[in-house]
Amino acid sequence: MGSRAIPIEKKRGRPRSNDTQKAILKAAAEMVIGAGLAEMTIEGVAERAGVGKASIYRRWPSKGALAFDAVVDTIIAVHPTLDTGSLEGDLVHVAEGWVRLSNNRRGGRAVAHFIAEVQSDPDLAAAWRERFVKRIRNERRPIIDRAIARGEIAAGSDADLILDLLYGPLYHRYLNGHLPLDESFARGVARMVAAASVDGAAVPDPPS
Amino acid sequence: MGSRAIPIEKKRGRPRSNDTQKAILKAAAEMVIGAGLAEMTIEGVAERAGVGKASIYRRWPSKGALAFDAVVDTIIAVHPTLDTGSLEGDLVHVAEGWVRLSNNRRGGRAVAHFIAEVQSDPDLAAAWRERFVKRIRNERRPIIDRAIARGEIAAGSDADLILDLLYGPLYHRYLNGHLPLDESFARGVARMVAAASVDGAAVPDPPS
Numbered sequence: 294m295g296s297r298a299i300p301i302e303k304k305r306g307r308p309r310s311n312d313t314q315k316a317i318l319k320a321a322a323e324m325v326i327g328a329g330l331a332e333m334t335i336e337g338v339a340e341r342a343g344v345g346k347a348s349i350y351r352r353w354p355s356k357g358a359l360a361f362d363a364v365v366d367t368i369i370a371v372h373p374t375l376d377t378g379s380l381e382g383d384l385v386h387v388a389e390g391w392v393r394l395s396n397n398r399r400g401g402r403a404v405a406h407f408i409a410e411v412q413s414d415p416d417l418a419a420a421w422r423e424r425f426v427k428r429i430r431n432e433r434r435p436i437i438d439r440a441i442a443r444g445e446i447a448a449g450s451d452a453d454l455i456l457d458l459l460y461g462p463l464y465h466r467y468l469n470g471h472l473p474l475d476e477s478f479a480r481g482v483a484r485m486v487a488a489a490s491v492d493g494a495a496v497p498d499p500p501s
Numbered sequence: 502m503g504s505r506a507i508p509i510e511k512k513r514g515r516p517r518s519n520d521t522q523k524a525i526l527k528a529a530a531e532m533v534i535g536a537g538l539a540e541m542t543i544e545g546v547a548e549r550a551g552v553g554k555a556s557i558y559r560r561w562p563s564k565g566a567l568a569f570d571a572v573v574d575t576i577i578a579v580h581p582t583l584d585t586g587s588l589e590g591d592l593v594h595v596a597e598g599w600v601r602l603s604n605n606r607r608g609g610r611a612v613a614h615f616i617a618e619v620q621s622d623p624d625l626a627a628a629w630r631e632r633f634v635k636r637i638r639n640e641r642r643p644i645i646d647r648a649i650a651r652g653e654i655a656a657g658s659d660a661d662l663i664l665d666l667l668y669g670p671l672y673h674r675y676l677n678g679h680l681p682l683d684e685s686f687a688r689g690v691a692r693m694v695a696a697a698s699v700d701g702a703a704v705p706d707p708p709s
Contacts, residue, residue, distance in 0.1 A: 402620075408676055409617040412610075418678060426679045453680055454670075454689045461669030462662075468616055468676070470626060471634045472661055480706060481662045488702035489693040498688060 316342040317349055321363035326400030330360050330410060357410075357417045361424040364403060368394060369432055380440040381487035384459055387433055388479035391460075395467050395474060405468055430456050440490065450495040458486045524550040525557055529571035534608030538568050538618060565618075565625045569632040572611060576602060577640055588648040589695035592667055595641055596687035599668075603675050603682060613676055638664050648698065658703035666694045 320341035324333040335356055339346045353359040372390035377383050395401050407425070411418040430453075437452040462482045466474040489495065528549035532541040543564055547554045561567040580598035585591050603609050615633070619626040638661075645660040670690045674682040697703065 405620045409620040412613045412617040412676070422677060422679045426677050430679070451689065454686070454693065457670040457673050457680070457686075458666065458690065458693050461671070461673035462665040463669070464673050464676070465665050465669035468620070468672070469630060469634050471630045471638070472665070477705070478662070478665075481659065481703075482666065484706075485662065485666050485697040485702045486693070488700040489697040492696040492700055494693045494696035495689075497685070498692075 313342075313344055313348055314352060317344060317352070317359070318363045318366055321359050322367045325360045325363060326367070326403055329403065329406055330357070333360060335359075355416070355420060357414075358420045358424055361407070361421055364407075365425050365428050368429065374433055374435060376435075376439065379487075380436065380445050380490060381483055383436040383439070384483035384486055385480055387436070388459065388463060388483045389476050391463050392474055392476055392479045395463075408464075408468065430460075433459075446490045447493050447496050449497070450490060450493075451497055454497075455486060455490050455495050458489065459483070521550075521552055521556055522560060525552060525560070525567070526571045526574055529567050530575045533568045533571060534575070534611055537611065537614055538565070541568060543567075563624070563628060565622075566628045566632055569615070569629055572615075573633050573636050576637065582641055582643060584643075584647065587695075588644065588653050588698060589691055591644040591647070592691035592694055593688055595644070596667065596671060596691045597684050599671050600682055600684055600687045603671075616672075616676065638668075641667075654698045655701050655704050657705070658698060658701075659705055662705075663694060663698055663703050666697065667691070 317338060320338045321333065324337055324341065333356065335346055335349050338359070339349055342349075349359065353362070371394065372387070375383060375386045377386060395404070407421060411421045433456060434452055437446075437450065437455055440446045441448050441450060459482060463474070463479070466472055466478065472478070525546060528546045529541065532545055532549065541564065543554055543557050546567070547557055550557075557567065561570070579602065580595070583591060583594045585594060603612070615629060619629045641664060642660055645654075645658065645663055648654045649656050649658060667690060671682070671687070674680055674686065680686070
């Protein structure tokens with residue numbers, strides 16, 4: 294859509310609201326990645342973004358919701374979903390990017406602390422699922438859709454099962470630290486998931 | 502080994518120490534599964550086990566170490582590793598047992614709270630890895646060894662990669678709650694992991 298088609302009156306208002314939203318998300322991402330969720334405050338975000346607190350409360354129901362949106366935006370911007378032409382290639386790209394981000398000295402533990410906090414806070418857990426977990430998964434789902442469209446995997450493949458097989462092992466080493474979370478592991482996980490999916494193992498059992 | 506072969510003098514001391522150890526572990530398991538790690542105290546465990554606090558301090562370096570030993574003992578006792586004759590059968594048994602335990606209303610969230618706590622306590626995290634994560638994995642490793650011995654999967658298969666592919670997705674739904682953690686999911690995970698392993702995908706890439 295050409296932006297020239299939008300009447301000037303509308304253009305004037307919209308960008309300003311979008312800019313506010315972007316400034317708030319940027320400030321929140323900086324604070325939560327730099328210092329953690331506990332240290333991030335609505336006051337601090339408002340000050341850093343140069344907006345009033347009401348501008349934040351109007352857009353987000355809680356501090357956690359803002360933090361999750363800010364971090365997931367950052368991850369998706371840094372690691373867009375790539376079309377490499379094969380399921381394994383696409384999964385390797387996601388897994389390697391995930392490993393790199395989680396090993397980042399600045400902010401690499403943010404997600405671990407989010408997951409820790411949501412274990413004892415049901416409202417925060419609901420925001421986490423909706424705003425972070427589901428959003429990332431929706432962002433990666435075209436990888437499965439494309440593999441089905443190419444005929445690389447069966448049409449009845451369970452995309453959620455495939456995504457859990459990809460993300461689960463990465464999170465497992467990230468949260469437990471029992472073995473190295475490196476690119477070789479990322480490639481191994483992607484290779485396993487692609488092989489199982491191509492083999493048809495992601496197609497659910499018929500109901501018994 | 503027939504217990505009759507053991508001289509009576511040795512039998513007298515050993516069982517008493519073993520009984521003390523068992524009583525402490527049982528008391529700790531009841532407290533931590535019933536009320537959580539925060540509520541479990543060395544005093545409380547000593548009282549419930551009918552032993553002195555010194556008997557506990559002599560055996561465990563920290564409260565966390567005792568709690569992890571107690572819970573892992575319980576899990577292994579309730580869910581021993583089974584030899585079903587096939588890799589997929591063995592993995593299904595582990596995964597279904599894991600799902601049942603984690604959905605248990607009494608204590609099913611204990612492991613989630615352990616993982617939450619270790620994210621901000623490096624000493625506790627070290628005890629967690631050594632006493633819980635590695636112990637469970639060592640307990641399940643014969644599943645992979647047997648599959649190799651049967652010629653079901655390649656001899657060079659990476660047992661750690663296979664175990665992370667099995668446990669990772671289960672923990673992922675357990676900690677995030679984004680989708681149901683049920684027996685159908687357990688079977689799907691086991692089916693995916695077995696298919697990938699049989700396909701040879703658990704054999705590491707040659708070093709480049």
